[in-house]
Amino acid sequence: MSGNRAAYLLEPKGRFEVRDAPIEQPGPGEVLVKVHFGALQPADQKVAKYSVLPVEYPSVLGGPVSGIVEALGERVDKIAIGDRIVSGTKLFGSWKAKYGGMQRYAIVDQSSVIEIGDTDFTKALTLASWTPPGALFGPNALNMHYPSIPAKPLPAEEQGKKILIWGGSSAMGSLSISYAKQAGYTVISTSSPHNFDLLKSLGADHIFDHSDSNIVEKIRALFPIHYWFDTISLKPSVTTILKILAPEGEKVTKAYIHLLLPLAAAGNPTLPEGVTAAMHKFQPEAPGNEEWAKYFLSRGGFMEQGIKSGVIKGVSPHLLGGLDKVSDAIEELTKGVSAKKLVIDPWA
Ligand SMILES: NC(=O)c1ccc[n+]([C@@H]2O[C@H](COP(=O)([O-])OP(=O)(O)OC[C@H]3O[C@@H](n4cnc5c(N)ncnc54)[C@H](OP(=O)(O)O)[C@@H]3O)[C@@H](O)[C@H]2O)c1
Structure with missing residues (x-):
């Protein structure tokens, strides 16, 4: 496994720096993903510019991610090593850099992971939101x-x-x-x-x-x-x-x-x-949402079927470049994007 690199937001409302990062081990229910592409969304912009959520610094923002499952934590049975997946990240709620998407290896929660078959990795990023x-x-x-x-x-x-x-x-x-x-x-x-x-x-x-x-x-x-x-x-x-x-x-x-x-x-x-x-304040794991989570997020569930079949449709992916473009992406989100998802290739 070659090393991790991440775009770190150094301090609240601060600047980004791309540097080496540890490859973390997935905990129970977690999955290590070799990230092929990651997206940035308005919530990342609000944290980067206005520090609206209490992330730990230096922080790694971004999500969802798409890529290949590299390692599984205990009790992960939804997917297997080598699967092509897309997943929301759990930075907002868990706050730690290992959960951000703007890096080569990210930790995600198995509940958010969707197996995507041969769907294009960048397209999958536009479809992953629950x-x-x-x-x-x-x-x-x-x-x-x-x-x-x-x-x-x-x-x-x-x-x-x-x-x-x-x-x-x-x-x-x-x-x-x-x-x-x-x-x-x-x-x-x-x-x-x-x-x-x-x-x-x-x-x-x-x-x-x-x-x-x-x-x-x-x-x-x-x-x-x-x-x-x-x-x-x-x-x-x-x-x-x-x-x-x-x-x-x-x-x-x-x-x-x-x-x-x-x-x-x-x-x-x-x-x-x-x-x-x-x-809207929605957590799939919250009491009362069990049936919803089973229907939409489970293996073979609606999101997996919808992404693979093309039934779920969204905006276009827009690839900006490597991790050094994260700061540009935040500026673009600040100006406002139209019908597109901003995508970063952490290996470029
Ligand atoms: N509560 C939650 O759980 C949750 C989850 C996800 C996102 N969010 C929030 O939801 C918001 C939307 O996120 P997003 O990623 O979907 O945004 P986005 O893709 O960045 O939104 C860009 C789009 O907004 C449209 N727009 C701007 N002003 C408009 C107006 N007055 N009327 C109609 N369309 C307008 C633009 O349309 P045109 O270019 O066609 O004009 C543009 O295509 C963000 O504030 C985000 O933080 C909340």
Whole structure:
């Protein structure tokens, strides 16, 4: 085994440095992955720039990772050494550098590991998140009807129901569209016009420009809307959704809005009576999520089948280069990306 190299964030809001790193041994339930590619996402940017979570320094950010299983900890039975996998990382929650994705060898938890067959490693990174299925189908989230492969008709009580997925060209929004469509729902979504073709290819039924000055009326014309998921959850999106639900001088439409950020990120708007909103906080291992975790994350489960078959679709991977590009990736995320996942090759 050749040595590990990692992009370390040296201190809170500090700079990155690429240097040698130990190859850690996986603990019980953990897996050592030889990382072929790793992604960076908005949460990494928030930690790098604003130190919003208590990671240990020097820290290694990043996730998910895709690569080959190199070693197994005790009690790992979901996968085998040599399997091609993708996995979310557990840095946010475990805080230690060995769990970050921006290195050649990373430790992940077997619960997050998905075997990907011959799926391209960079593409797999765009499909690995369990946040969208957690938000749509989690019992304490939107609790929609599960998708299946092949697709089956929705049960009678769900037939014809619509979901608004705000931010369909985001990494989370794009996946959410493909999951909701596979489950059989009608999807209304928003993006910039240059991403309309992507949203169409994901299966969205009604697509709107989020900057259209008539968007409130256009979306209201599609009422009733049964599920509301704002994958952006910032002031512009939350404010517009509230106008759709409660236009001035008109009766409020009762609804629950599922958010990916705290309401504070949208400036803590006053919610009209009858409208509630909450941030998605989902852990597959939390009590009550056992059935969900078995269905979506287990070996041969929906995520594995969906990734291998191409049913789960998302944004495109965008390869930036080696570990020395992690800092550039954080800057790009700060400016804002459009319909792409930023990918690093730790061996380049
Ligand atoms: N709570 C959780 O468990 C959880 C989990 C994962 C992510 N998150 C959070 O969820 C958010 C989304 O993450 P992500 O990785 O999906 O983001 P992302 O891919 O970086 O989002 C980029 C996209 O946002 C779209 N966008 C920006 N402003 C918009 C608006 N007003 N209306 C509609 N679309 C807009 C852009 O669309 P156009 O280019 O088409 O304009 C762009 O494609 C982040 O804040 C992340 O931290 C939370």
